Structure formats: C-alpha cells, structure tokens
Amino acid sequence: MEKKKKTLKVSIYTQKGGVGKSTMTVLLASVLHYRLGYNIAVLDCDFPQHSLVNMRERDKxxxxxxxxxxxxxVKQFNSINKRAYPIIKCKAEDALETAFNFIENSAVQPDILIFDLPGTANTKGVIGSLKGMDYIFCPITADRLVVESTLAFSDVFLKLPAQNANVVEQSxxxxxxxxxxxxRSGLYEAYQTVIEGLSLNMMETRIMDSKRFRKEIDDTGNYxxxxTLLPADMPILKATRVDQFVKEFLKIIKT
Incomplete structure (x- = not known):
C-alpha cells in the first residue's frame, strides 16, 4: 500500500502587529495553490477577528x-479546474486537532496547511500550535522594537521543550x-550580525514594500x-520579490 505523503504544517508568525503576517499568508497560499499546483488549506486561528475568513467573503x-x-x-477555474483553497475558522487552542480532522476527511490530501495564528504569544493555544509546526517563517521590518521583540521571541521559543512525544524537528x-x-543597507547588515550571533536562520529574499500590500481586489481596478481567490499578477510579484520568496520557501521545505 502506497504511503501517504506527509502534509506539512507551516505558519507565517510574528507577535508584532503591522509586519505583514496575514498578508504574506494570503500571497503565499494563493501563489502555491492557483499558480504552482499545490493543494493548500489555510487555518484562520486569529480569534475573534478571523481576518482571512472575512477577507474571503469580501473577495467573493x-x-x-x-x-x-x-x-x-472564470478563466482561472477553466484553466486549473480547481476550487479555491479552503479557509478554516478555528481557535489557536484547537488548531492542531482541526488540522488533523481536516486532513483525515479531505478527498484530496493537502500538501501544505498554512496557519494564521494570533499575534499575542500568550493567547491560549498559540505556543502549543507553534510547537506543532514543521516550519515557522517570521517577518521582520527594520524597526528596532520589531527586531528586538522577534529575536527575543525566536530565541526563547526554540529553546522550549517539546509538548508531546510526536515532536517534529522544527525550523x-x-x-x-x-x-x-x-x-541604508548598513542598517540591515548590523541587524544581520546580531541575528547570526543568535544562530537564527535568515532567508536571503527581502520583500520590497509597496502600497499594493495595503489594497484588496475591491480597491485595485484592473490588477x-x-x-484569497486569485493569484497575484506576476509583474507585481517580481517587483516586490514575492516570487523569489516563494522559490526560496519551496527550497527550504523541499517540495
């Protein structure tokens, strides 16, 4: 009997607001699912606002x-013959159980589950859910408070003991x-030195800022x-380097 390929659990996580956690989750999920052929599901665990569930309704x-x-x-559906990726509402404390039940009951096994978790690390269930991820990607901006907070969290989090016997090797x-x-590039280089000193992993790709990050499709005109229902246009992906981020992401998770 052929062994099922493991569904990877991934979270783009930061405990600092306004750094692009949910936006990067949507961009990554949409490129992977609609453009690259992966079967994706998103778990919106950001109770009570559930911003991605609400975004899906606005997109429709x-x-x-x-x-x-x-x-x-219509063109996309006819081309890839594939439904929109599901966005599943849950609480952080129920995220891993919800993910397990979804995988068990899915007609098509998802390749990757992407978790959008609350930014407050002491919210019930957040740390436990993060310890269940295969990969965690943390966005940071060149702001001293954001960098210091993220580095402190990352350093402490990686030293936390496993919470169950079925621990995954986390990255x-x-x-x-x-x-x-x-x-000035020197600012980034100074931060890079600190990050290397903590032996934390840093992706090579840097996502460039754009006003488009702050706009949804009801406010974009003809692009x-x-x-959550359509992939980003390639010229904009390239201009912001999100296309390079996706390539590096896939190289890291080795799919």
Whole structure:
C-alpha cells in the first residue's frame, strides 16, 4: 500500500502587529495553490477577528461586482479546474486537532496547511500550535522594537521543550518584509550580525514594500495582488520579490 505523503504544517508568525503576517499568508497560499499546483488549506486561528475568513467573503463580493475580476476567476477555474483553497475558522487552542480532522476527511490530501495564528504569544493555544509546526517563517521590518521583540521571541521559543512525544524537528526562518529601497543597507547588515550571533536562520529574499500590500481586489481596478481567490499578477510579484520568496520557501521545505 502506497504511503501517504506527509502534509506539512507551516505558519507565517510574528507577535508584532503591522509586519505583514496575514498578508504574506494570503500571497503565499494563493501563489502555491492557483499558480504552482499545490493543494493548500489555510487555518484562520486569529480569534475573534478571523481576518482571512472575512477577507474571503469580501473577495467573493468584489469578484461578483467586477467584470474584470469575474472574467479572471472564470478563466482561472477553466484553466486549473480547481476550487479555491479552503479557509478554516478555528481557535489557536484547537488548531492542531482541526488540522488533523481536516486532513483525515479531505478527498484530496493537502500538501501544505498554512496557519494564521494570533499575534499575542500568550493567547491560549498559540505556543502549543507553534510547537506543532514543521516550519515557522517570521517577518521582520527594520524597526528596532520589531527586531528586538522577534529575536527575543525566536530565541526563547526554540529553546522550549517539546509538548508531546510526536515532536517534529522544527525550523524557524526570519525574513525581511516591507523593505524600503531608500533605507541604508548598513542598517540591515548590523541587524544581520546580531541575528547570526543568535544562530537564527535568515532567508536571503527581502520583500520590497509597496502600497499594493495595503489594497484588496475591491480597491485595485484592473490588477490583482492580495486576494484569497486569485493569484497575484506576476509583474507585481517580481517587483516586490514575492516570487523569489516563494522559490526560496519551496527550497527550504523541499517540495
């Protein structure tokens, strides 16, 4: 009997707000599912706001009200013959059990589950769920408070003991997000030295900042960037280097 391929559990996580956690989750999930052929599911554990569940509803409405986006959606479905990836609402404390039940009951086994967890680490269930991830990717910006907070959290988190016998070998990677091309590179190099001193992993790709990160498809006109139903346009992916991020992400998780 052929052994099932393991479904990877991944979280883009930071305990600092405004650093792009949920946005990067959507961009990554949409590129992987709609453009690269992976079967993705997203668990929105960010109770009570559940921003990704609500975003999916806004996306549905926006597509129905826009001829441009409606045509893209029809073309996409006819091309890949694939439904939108599911966004599953749950609480952080129930995230791993919800993921297990979803995998067990899915007609098509997901390749990757992406967890959007609350940014407050002391929220019930957050640390336990993070300890159940195969990979954690932490966005950071060139802000002293963001960097110091993320480095402190990462250092402490990786030293925490496993919470069960079925522990996974965890990998945590930091990556620069919302990079302003006008910022002096020496600032990043100084932070890099500190990060290396803590023996933390840093991705090579730096995500460039863009006003498009702050817009959803009901506010974009004739292009797509942040959407749970459509993949971002390739020219914008390249301009922001999200395309390079996805390639490096796949190399890290080895799929």
């Amino acid at each position: 409405k926006a597509i129905m009200e826009s001829d441009f986006h409606k045509k893209l959606a 945590l990677f930091l990556f620069w997000n919302q990079v302003d091309g006008r910022e 797509v960037f942040k959407s």
